[in-house]
Amino acid sequence: MGRKTGEGFYRYVDGQQQLPDEPAIAQASPCPVWISQDDPDSAAQLAELVNTAGWPLESTDQPSSQALCLLTPLGEDTTSCALRQGLNAEQCVAVDMLAGLDKRRSLMASPITLPEMVNAAASLLNADGTPVSKLHDSNGFVLQRVVACIVNVGADIAQQGVAEPATINRAVELGLGYPFGPLRMGDHYGASRIMTILNNLLEATGDPRYRPSPWPPPRRASVCHSLTGQQANTAWVYTNKGE
Incomplete structure (x- = not known):
């Protein structure tokens, strides 16, 4: 319908889809990062990203109270994933790792995740210029x-x-x-x-x-x-x- 009318979920001009500008990601100061080991392969990919960005990585079984906690749920929401692992949801941000980290990175915070943790996660995931999408907490991302x-x-x-x-x-x-x-x-x-x-x-x-x-x-x-x-x-x- 968008192609015919020029409007809809997407805008078309002369048959070409018009993509909106990517929203700017506010850059945050590096903070300690703790990564869930629920999925070791996904954890390894995130650890490489953290190290490349130069952010400090915590390798302890449990995160410190200052750490940004990155979770990699499959079919879960951030809140449930954090509770299942005994983590403070205020520190937790989930990252969709189903398709890896190459093209676009999707993050999902719980309703009580601290704004500074959300900003830190977005800044970290955008450190190399890869676009980032912020999603509301729901089971299974998009x-x-x-x-x-x-x-x-x-x-x-x-x-x-x-x-x-x-x-x-x-x-x-x-x-x-x-x-x-x-x-x-x-x-x-x-x-x-x-x-x-x-x-x-x-x-x-x-x-x-x-x-x-x-x-x-x-x-x-x-x-x-x-x-x-x-x-x-x-x-x-x-x-x-x-x-």
């Missing part, structure tokens, strides 16, 4: 919810026998212009991570849309396991390599 639902719908279509995995992927890639079809998307982001996101969203909201699809059924599990090398009995396996 990207996690969208990606997990796309993958889940694709898996459900496969489970119903509507089409083969390769056909589902190709249809979405060609028809919608996605870089990955839904099942390839599950492989790309990791089956266990998608499963964690969906289970946490389902537990928090009770919304059946987040109930994980049972695909693949047991008769395919060993085949899928041999094709992807993933544990089919503990997490979904999405494959576009045929059955």
Whole structure:
């Protein structure tokens, strides 16, 4: 609708989408940073960012009272993630690590996170010029919810026998212009991570849309396991390599 009228969620001029200017990020003085070890791979990426920016990094089991606490939840909100780990939510800011830190960084503060901690997190994440988005506290950020639902719908279509995995992927890639079809998307982001996101969203909201699809059924599990090398009995396996 935006392309036809020039207005909508996005503005178009002569058929070209007009992107708003990125809001300026106020630069904060470096403060101690503590990173949750819930997801070691994500923690390592954040630690590299902190070290590159030259901010002091705390390596203790629990943060000091002055530290900015960075969390990496999957399908959780910042408040729940902080409480689960016994942390003071006033110090906590969550970072969406599903897609890494290369293109855009999304942070999410709890309702009681101190403003200076939010500003410090935004300044740190923007230290190398990468754009930062600030989100309100909610389960699963934005990207996690969208990606997990796309993958889940694709898996459900496969489970119903509507089409083969390769056909589902190709249809979405060609028809919608996605870089990955839904099942390839599950492989790309990791089956266990998608499963964690969906289970946490389902537990928090009770919304059946987040109930994980049972695909693949047991008769395919060993085949899928041999094709992807993933544990089919503990997490979904999405494959576009045929059955």
